[in-house]
Amino acid sequence: MGDTHLFATASESQESRSKCLNFTMETENPVKSLATRSMLESFDMKEQTTEYQKEKKDTNQKQLNGVVETSLQEQLSSSYRDILEGLGEDPTRAGLLKTPQRAAKALMFFTKGYRENMSGSKLDLLEILNDAIFDEDHDEMVIVKDIEMFSMCEHHMVPFMGKVSIGYLPNKRVLGLSKLARIVEVFSRRLQVQERLTKQIAVALTEAIQPAGVGVVIEATHMCMVMRGVQKINSKTVTSTMLGVFREDPKTREEFLSLIR
DSSP states (O other), X not given: OOHHHHHHHHTTOHHHHHHHXXXXXXXXXXXXXXXXXXXXXXXXXXXXXXXHHHHHHHHHHHHHHXXXXXXHXXXXXXXXXXXXXXXXXXXXXXXXXXXXXXHHHHHHHXXXXXXXXXXXXHHHHHHHHTTOEEEOOOOSOEEEEEEXXXXXXXXXXXXXXXXXXXXXXOSSEEEOHXXXXXXXXXXXXXXXXXXXXXXXXXXXXXXXXXXXXXXXXXXXXXXXXXXXXXXXXXXXXXXXXXXXXXXXXXXXXXXXXXXXX
């Protein structure tokens, strides 16, 4: 076995590198042993440098995000102060003194989905889903139902809230169950309409794991109907999106709908 082969073997994995080092130390040629050790240490340095660069990039991104968040909060606070004055209120009185800042923080939380990457591209999805996609030989329906959802109506900027049920038929890959709720959270924390939200969740899951089919049903109460307008406090809006076999096969669709009832 030559040094070049040892070099190639060591670079394949940490385990191979360890075996290579043990083998070399057992040889009778101290010069070869020293040379191989030096090469292995060089690999370790490269790995450490790559990890450091990744950590530095993450740190820089967090700092940049912090600056953007602070700037946005200041802009929103100023706008809320103007709104209070427009309503005839005094923003300097004790009860309202910190209201603009509190309202700005609240709105930023309600719409935090805008600042999370899930544009629909596979790269963005994988980043959000955090390596929670697993190869699994399972082809039976997976359902997570009654996921709590809170969003903001884009027409009146008042809340609507309800529950989301998601089902899919795996195609050799499954998604960590908590990540289904994560997808709901990212898209619901934006100015939305329920119809679009329903479809965005279904499309995102399809992009992530390419299942044989996806079904999403949302049942929600809209404050724009409860607090204003027709003021129907018991009304609920139900929307659904069916993709793949959930759309094409009535039996599959009916099985999903019966299981989430």
